[in-house]
Amino acid sequence: MGEIANTFIWEIGSFQDYVKKISHGDSFSSTKFCMPQNCQKKDGIKPTLWQLHLYPNGDFGAGNYISVSLEAIKTPFEISNNINEREQRHKIGIGKIVDNKSFMSKNFIKKVTGIKHNYNFDNPPATWSLDQLISLNAIFPDGNKFKSIDIFIQITFIDFEESFERNEILYEKSEKAFGDEDLTDIEFNFDCDKIVKAHRVILAMGSKYFKEKFQGEWKGKKKVTIEDTSCMAFRAVIYFIYTGKLMYEGCGCCILVNIHIETRKLADMMGLTKLKCLVAKEMPKSLNEGNWDKFLLIGWKTNDKFLKDIVLEYAAKNWRKFKKGKGLKRLVSAASDEMEVIEELVSIANKRKQMAIW
Template identity: 25%
Template structure:
């Protein structure tokens, strides 16, 4: 049994807050009848208005409590799920960039005692995430072990779990986000003097080429929820001082870590390096870096590389790269339709991508007619 309520402040700078209460949580933790997923009812939060039609929009979400069994330990994980709205479906949007902050509490009634306690979530700070739609793309992390919720493993204690999620949508444009992202960072000043500095590092990344890169866990975790989860979760790497990075070029990973320390990109990155950096940022879900690198890549689009940008947009589900690639095809169709790059794209298409490309070619055909 669960209950929920929401609150939104008139001041748009303050977050929307939704509270989900899972009552009698102890019943879900009975190992004889363990229910792994507990899913909240859908709830809505304010979304940026459609400036073209002045329509008031909302985003739809669900929260998920997941009890996972890792070895002999049962642990509680919390996730947020983005549900695609009719407006997003109409606009062919596949994800949304949002900021989140979780607060989780437990309320226990044991005899005449009534206790209320806050639990430290995987990341108490607000974090930005590109949330794709659907439960398989839920974003979150580990809260605690189940036995931490119940003294002496006594699951007969009446226990309510209260989850509060703060959601504050990013209404900035790509360029605004790129120019102002450092203002929201934990470290707003450059740490370049500490980059790859062994005196201020406690983890070393090794690469297939034999190169090594030193970094601070604190800096990486502060800049990225991916690294926060790596160093604080159940990952093998969480307790390792040396972490092997397989199948990734040293230059790409170095550029990502450099960004964490300096707050800006290395000015010497060429197109190939930017594409490699984009792949790493996308895999690690470094949302601010994804936006900045995508902007740089699009600025360099040409007859020689448009096919790589378009394919990357499709493969990473990045609308900014995809639309830039399709726009280039539309505007340069006669010059590129019979090229090796077009042949390369066609050989790598799936049905959905083929339909998008065909719609561009048909538009050009009718335009010429």
């Protein structure tokens, strides 16, 4: 899921009243919210339930600071499946809501990133806490705590795959072996008459999928025919196993969208979640004003949630430019009998407009 779907914004009007009325050690709470937001049953995603608690005059012994806590609330799915803990990464920020007459903008005053916490339901409440989120002096720089101010708390959840960092030592030797046909002992043949050569031991060490294939269906074979698969996408998978990197990175060519789609499907089949993450980060570079609507419609009609979410996120980030462009007109015309895709796009774009930029 993209950043927009994994973001919750808590708007707090007249914050000065909470500072005045709520004592040190006491809190008030946001509405309960699901993450990711607006996911549908057909997507097969099990959303998690959360609630934020804000201490306007601090807690945990923090004087003149605002404290915050995030509570994990057990869902019916977690109860029925006896799931007793939940691990999550997130970043959180606090800022001011500014009235610019024609629109409301949100500007961060403080951001906290790189947070990782394990929520244990066997030891309630299952919460993460930060006793010094921000000082009250940063909210009221002139010292007047009765001055009217509207604030917001924004929290974004981060998929664990997104935090993947390449281990240089791990790939140092295998990266040099990529493309070197000396000592290769397996050959993959494709319908396009292309050949990809590789080393069994490197593939088996880097992928459970290949290890099982070499021990089973491909055991003893020196040549394997790969059908109904793009040789370029397959080569991108091999390249990732050797190097930990994404092939064609930084090209930004629209032709690569289809290759990225196939690479993602192969990565999904082979359980290469880190490669899926790299593809998700790279694919938007190949989208542009002339093709985003085409790929959004493909993702929608083929029920390819991965592709659809990437294009929706991309279009939402560029909504100011796209909302009056030819792409949206083409999309409305092509999806005249499937207006749900338009409604979802507008909903995501509106959510993006409400967010502060990290």
